[in-house]
Amino acid sequence: MNLKASFSNLKPNVFFMGVVSFFTDVSSEMIFPLLPLFLTDVLGAKTVIVGLVEGVGDSTATLVRIPSGALSDKIRKRKVLTVWGHSISTMAKPFMYFATRDTYHFLVLVAVAPAVLAVVVLLLRVKERTPLQREEATSSPRAGRFPREFKLFIVIMVLFTLGNSSDAFLVLRAHDLGFFHSGCSYASSPIQPDLCFELLAPGDAFR
Numbered sequence: 546m547n548l549k550a551s552f553s554n555l556k557p558n559v560f561f562m563g564v565v566s567f568f569t570d571v572s573s574e575m576i577f578p579l580l581p582l583f584l585t586d587v588l589g590a591k592t593v594i595v596g597l598v599e600g601v602g603d604s605t606a607t608l609v610r611i612p613s614g615a616l617s618d619k620i621r622k623r624k625v626l627t628v629w630g631h632s633i634s635t636m637a638k639p640f641m642y643f644a645t646r647d648t649y650h651f652l653v654l655v656a657v658a659p660a661v662l663a664v665v666v667l668l669l670r671v672k673e674r675t676p677l678q679r680e681e682a683t684s685s686p687r688a689g690r691f692p693r694e695f696k697l698f699i700v701i702m703v704l705f706t707l708g709n710s711s712d713a714f715l716v717l718r719a720h721d722l723g724f725f726h727s728g729c730s731y732a733s734s735p736i737q738p739d740l741c742f743e744l745l746a747p748g749d750a751f752r
Contacts, residue, residue: 561670568663569631575656576638581713582720583644592717599713604703611699624673631667635660 584590584598617626638660642653 558671558674561666565631565663565667565671568659568666569634572638572656572658572660572663573634576641576653578712578716579641579645579649579653581717582649583641585717586646587644592714595713595717607699607702622673624667624671627671628664628667631660631664635664 580598581595584595585592590598613626613630617623620626635657638657639653642650645653
């Protein structure tokens with residue numbers, strides 16, 4: 546099956562949610578590397594605090610999926626929760642403009658643009674699907690409670706995200722060593738190593 550045929554078989558919702566995910570990832574990958582620099586340079590936080598913030602953030606994101614999924618099943622509306630989630634994320638990103646140094650302001654403003662595009666595509670192109678019959682959702686004998694295997698999986702995920710090595714440490718190390726200076730012009734600029742990182746990071750959204 547060729548590439549054109551593969552795309553023609555995609556449902557519109559699948560395609561446009563992929564577009565939304567791409568724009569969101571591009572925006573996030575441009576802004577999130579600024580967080581460890583803000584914590585260390587502005588707040589004077591130590592590396593262990595940066596790791597703790599990253600771990601707690603990832604663990605919280607994992608845990609929030611449980612009640613949000615249950616709420617989605619209850620109200621039978623997927624799009625409204627998705628729009629709210631992306632909108633809150635988009636509205637939070639401009640605050641990095643006030644939290645960072647002047648050298649990063651332009652980068653923050655540029656990064657907000659794809660996040661806004663993601664919300665626009667989500668609102669205009671992604672359609673709410675007809676909800677499943679309630680009988681299908683409640684047919685399981687374990688409906689209303691989580692099986693032991695699922696609880697064990699959540700515990701493992703929380704522990705893993707708490708202990709997982711964060712990209713924040715790579716950003717801080719690259720910033721300290723000026724690792725990318727040799728590949729960029731204007732090497733004396735304090736933003737240069739981070740700018741190189743931002744130019745490469747959005748490619749992660751293609752995975």
